Amino acid sequence: MTWIIVLFLLLCSAFLSGEEAAFLAFSDIRIQTLVSQGNKAAVVVKRLKANLRKLLGTLLLGQTFCDIAASSIATYTATKAFGSLGIGLVTGALTLLVLIIGNLIPKSLAAHHPDRWTLRAAGFLEFVMKTLGPVISGIDRLVGLFVDTKTAASFVSEDEIKTMAAMGAQAGTVEKLEKEMIDRVFLFNDITAEDVMTPKENMILLDGEKTVTEVIPLTNAAKFSRYPVFLSQKDNIVGIIHIKDIYEKFSEVTEKPLSETKVKEIMKNVIFIPETKLIGDLFREFQKHRMHQAVVVNEYGTVTGLVTLEDLIEELVGEISDETDVDENIIKRVDKYTIVVHGDIELRHVNRFFNTNIGAEGHKTLSRHILEVLGSIPAEGHKLDLTESVQAIIEQGDSRRISKVRLVKKAEATKPE
Template identity: 30%
Template sequence: MNDVPIGILFLALLLLILLSAFFSSSETAMMAVNRYRIRTLADQGNRSAKLVMTLLETPDKLLGTILFGNNVANIAASTLATVVGLRLFGDVGLAYAPILLVFVVLVFAEVAPKTLAAVNPERIAYPAAWVLAFLQIVLSPFVWLVKIFANGLLNLVGVSVQAQNQALSSEELRAAVNESSEKIDLSHQEMLLRILEMEKVTVEDVMIPRADMEAIDLEDDWDEIVEQLATSHHTRVPVFSGSMDNMLGIAHIRKMFYLTHMADFNRETMLSMIREPYFIPENTSVTHALTNLQEQRRRFGIVVDEYGDIKGLVTLEMILEEVVGDFTTIVPGMDDDITAETDGSYLVRGNTYLRDINRQLGWELPTDNVKTVNGLITEQLEHIPVASTCFKLGDYTVEIVQTRDTSVHVARLKRLS
């Protein structure tokens, strides 16, 4: 190389550093691309995205090609820098040339290109994929040899070299939705998060408790039944005889009310028109309950416990509200479950679900063992409380405002912090 002009050597050294920068940025970009976005673009016909997906299917071959090229460029640059240093500074250049080259390679061929690729992986990966695909073919003998030894070594230590399944878990999906807040409308983001939570929610968490169910007792006076048909705010209600555990079916209120003016409409006629009830175990997830209701073409089901006793009812609207939020019409005469007070406290009804309070107020009331405010209070006190009873629960204060029979009707809750 003594006959080669020094300018040519510097130009060759610059090209080797640029080549090293290309391989370094390509490696980072190919590993950092969003594979789900790439797959979407590939399905839409983007040729570069298709090529990137093809290369990523065999990561050992891809990395073998990149690292082979990168190491060749770095070793050649090191040799050439030594020659240049020797020609310019003699024996002193042999000591300083490698040190200077380490700094240049670290900054211009490693850190800067990899940082750029990490910030804009697709911009680097798309054009690089075509070059790497070509080099993968040209260097296939060398890459195959390296692959045999590398994979053999990994197999010896029990590491599989097969591409791993990239399916996201529910927690990873939740994190992805949270991180995409700038690209997804807030209301849509909340819906997606609710859908991810639905598998953990059972019908017991969203049902109307047995004590709050509106139902028709066929053993009541007929005039009272007609009055109930005329004043009910619901389209369908359960029908039982004597005890709610003796559930007979579901009545279509509007359809039956139109017939009450006819002389031949009576208990027997009403009984012939009701539809058999559809029962749902209390531990059924709302996703499965939704699927079952759709298959059975039902609007709601009767929730039962492990002994077959009726616990409450769940409607299709309640399940859908788990996704889209509250949308059903408020029944006249009923107060809001959660009412804000001027002192920062909240008046809540005893049958209000703790999940609803946590969701609306951003609180963290415990929901492991109980579902409602009444259940939380009785669990903590271990007896039926009386009005004006107060106690502290973690970061919250609880005051019983009103009781009814054996349960808490209204309570006041306040977050201390």
Template identity: 30%
Template sequence: MNDIPLGYLFATLGLLILFSAFFSSSETGMMALNRYRLKHLTQNGHPGALRASRLLERPDRLIGIILIGNNFVNIFASAIATVIAVRLWGDAGIAIATGALTLVILIFAEVTPKTLAALHPEGIAFPASLLLIPLLWLLYPAVWVVNGIANGLLHLFGVNPKAHTDHHLNAEELRTVVHESKQKLPKKRQGMLINILDLEKVSVEHIMIPRNEIIGIDIEDDLKPIIDQLRACQHTRMPIFKGDINNLIGVLHMRNFSRFLMREEQTKAALLQEASDPYFVPENTPLHTQMFNFQKEKQRLGFVVDEYGDVQGMITLDDILEEIVGEFTTDVADINQDITPRSDGSFYIDGTATIREINKALDWELPSDGPKTLNGLIVERLESIPENNICLTVNDYRIETVLIKDNMIKTATVNRVS
């Protein structure tokens, strides 16, 4: 090499550093690729994604070809730099070449290209695959030997290098991905995805209509009041019971009621013929399960029962859909008629209002892991039913009872104090 002009040696050294930067950035870019976006692009036939996917099927081979190339050019560059330094500065040039080349490789062949590849992995990895695939084919014998020795060492430590890494996400990881996609995903759509993931955490008893709020037809009433009640009904379906809601007989669709009104003979028996059988739901059924159960049974309304078969409430498919897309109304007064704002910033809240409804309507964080209603929360904290109006603090919320009747808190004012 002593006969080679210094200009050629410097050009060769610069070219080797460029190759080193290529291999370093390729390694970081390939490993930094978003696997889910890569799979999406692959399914859409993106050429770069297809090449990168082929290389990532065997990461040991990919790393092998990159490291073989990177080490070769770095060692070769070290030899060239030493020759140049010795010719310029003699024996002292060895130390100078070592220090200078280390600094140059760190800046221009490691830190800078790897940082660029980490920030723009697709822009680096996809073009790099054009060169890596033929290099892997050309140097396959060397890669096979190196990987064989390395994989043998890994087997000694109980590691299977051919085992595929599990890139599947669980629900919590999916929730994090959705939260982190704020710039790419509209807020409303992001909220819908989060709500779908939260369905498995909520059971039907959390969102059901309580039994005392169920509007239905008592078949023991006279026929004329029943017909008048059905004519004034604002719901699509009406439960029919005998004496008590626990004695459910059926569910009448208003479309079938219209058909009943066209009959010449209008009797209770004829009305019951238009009703369908009631559908019952265990109270601890998760919402995502119940949504599929509604679909399977071709039902839109179910009656929630406890372990003894007593009706605790009613749930509809619309209730579950509202858990996903939000309420179908926008005004707070429309969202929940049990919540009335006051001028001082507090709210009149009905004691039967559920904690979940209150938290959703007002964006509060009242404890929801215990009693389901505001009345239940107050009674649990007091450990008794108060005889007179009292005031208490639950976490960051000040609650003052307003009306106590029939052994329950009918109304209370609630204010967030911090």
């Protein structure tokens, strides 16, 4: 009968040890999902995990009591039967049993099936925790004299969420696109306006002094929806005009003909932002002012580019192409070891497509990287090594910019097929 009691205490210790592992392994996200599905046991589990420190204290107290009681009873019984020799036998045997039966086996099982362990025992554990509540609270206050227990709360970090998304993608429970969007969300507040803007060199500007009819050929050719408006000189941007504002003028019946209506008369106000402005803040500013674009300036107040709401959204969902976008074949593969790319392509796209490691990725463009390496604008035909295995040849450009670049994998090209 005595050994049956010892075995019962060991099983109780194993149960409590398994519950400890199960509650630690049971994710809050899974619990919340079950709660939303109407699982009553999950509601109890959620309450218990909300006071996890007290729950763990209850489990550890019960487990310690069972281990000590089992050890004491077994030692007393063995001593009566075998004398002093029984102490050594019981100590060795009980230590092994507590380790295997009381810890390793239950914790391993519970960690693999935390939902089964926690949901089935939730009601009983809540009753035990309430019963031992005064004892646990007293111990907690005693510990609080030496340790600040209020800072013990744990929160899911950004890295943990990204890791969970990556693991979900590998397991097939999270779509690749969903995983990429999660990564983009966390990068969103680390990206500046300079990283996503359209450079000034690529902007199509309208002269505010010109008439609406005079700019129509330019807007038809460019096929953009919004155009910055300047007065006197291109650095003096004073507004933005939407293509629909121009078309609306065609449908309006006014005394002043379009041939006499100047662009500056129908333009809208524009906001100016520094290059260093984070796009997360800019996104909220666009929402607040109900605007879709902003002009980017450097520390000297010189215009350096234009950023639109679409640019920001693309950082979350990827490239967006509308019905007016033209496929410019930004990357063209010539052969296995050669590609031709536009100068304003971002390094990250080149590295991903060509399986290379050129420069520090981020949002830096290939042309900017080449300019930083050379310190000057190269002429057409100029060759330079970007890495030990990748050579760049300037295919097209002028005295102001690099338009097209040919990239060749030197080392790969010399390998035999």
